[in-house]
Amino acid sequence: MSFTAEVKNQICGAQWKTCCRKVQLAALIQMCSTMNITSQGMHIRIQSEHANTAKHIWKLLKEFYQVEPQLSVLRKIKLKKNNIYVIRVNSRALEILKDLGIYTEQGLQTHIPARMLRRDCCAQGYLAGAFLAGGSVNAPQTTNYHLEISVGEETLAKFLCRLMNRFYLPAKVIKRRNQHVVYLKASDKIADFLRMCKANDALFEFEDSRIQRDFLNSLTRLDNCELANEMKSLSAARRQLEDIEWILNYRSLDSLSPKLQHVIEVRRAHPEASMNELCERCYEEYGEQISKSGMKHRLAKLREMADQLRAHTDE
Template identity: 50%
Template structure:
């Protein structure tokens, strides 16, 4: 099973009171249900690849309205295609839709029904239904975090977005192939959504993987930073050694201060040392305490003195 399937299976096990159950059922029928008419009258049809959710919808309808539905399996002829599971409700379907607020005198309502999202607990149940019907979450082991739910109607999509914002879950809406997609990409907000849906086991798994990945990413960044610093130190040391060589080539023509000579000797002995390490070596060799800025100043002085002689050498060569 996928991570999304595990989350949905866990949500189906959450205990609901009657109002929460109706809010969740309302969202499920709005996202996956359809109303049909035939010679016998009207009936509700819900069709999905997830047998567990179809069974869950059947259980909710039977519990709330004491009505039996008709379950069937549609076999697909294409290879590697999942079966489709269909639930059909022939009895009292108009009364069910009226009770849920989906069907009124003005027609079918696709946007969230106010009486099912007015209270916080019912709004949670409604979001659970939206996710069960059309939601998915990338596995936390993948390279990016992504949660999305889809809606066939623009009003429903932006209605779901507003409910999410009530719980401080900033979601965006885009249109994709005539379907409106509501999505969240922040890992911490996806974790909050799982907490909102009472998917405790899924939340623990998601957070565990997220923490591990963030920890390893941080280690990688630190390693990269350390390598970059080492390369920078190596490049600077190489340039300093070249400058020291120029000064030594012109030693007879120069009066180099003793403190500069000491730094030159330390750098030659320790060509890969950092500034701090050079300060430590200066103390060991000469008993002098040099600050980091002091060492930088002396190395800069070596570079300045060598630059003057390098320019003269270039003029002579030319």
């Protein structure tokens, strides 16, 4: 089962208030249905590829409108060849659309009235219904985080975007072929959306995977940082040894000051030592306490002497 299917199953199985269930049904009918008028009257045809979503719609219709929806199952013959669940409502179709705010005297509406979503719980229920209708979310084990809701109308997409922004979910809208897609990319905001939709088990799985990935990424960054520092130290030590060789080719060790002699001796004896380790060796071997900045100063002095000798040789 895909992670998206798990999330939808948990939304359908969650405990929602009556008002929230009603706006969920409104979102599902608005995004998943077509209205047909025949000689027998008006009827609504609702379809979904997710079995529990279809069952959820069927139960909500019976709960609120005491109708007897007809359920049929079709099978795709292309691509994944999965089932399509079709619910047909033949009675009270117009009454249902009017009660849900989808149809008014001005005709079909792109979204339900704002008054139906004044309460935060209803707005969250509507977004959960929209996700059931056209949503998907990447599994947390994948390389990127992405949650989206696809709708046919740009006006509805912008309405969903504003509704998500109301809960500090920075959704954006793009057009993909003939669909308008409302999407979230930030992992913490996707977690907030799952929490809002009461997909608690999916939320725990998502957060657990996210924490593990972030932890492993932090370890990798630390390892890379330590490796880079080590390579940098080795490269600096190699240059310092080259400088020392240049100096000793032209001058005797005794001609240098004792402080420089100490640095040369410990560097030659410990070619892979870090700056801090050189300071410790100076103290252990010569009883001289020297700071890291003092060691850098002496090595810079050796570099300056070596550069002067190189310049003199080039002349």
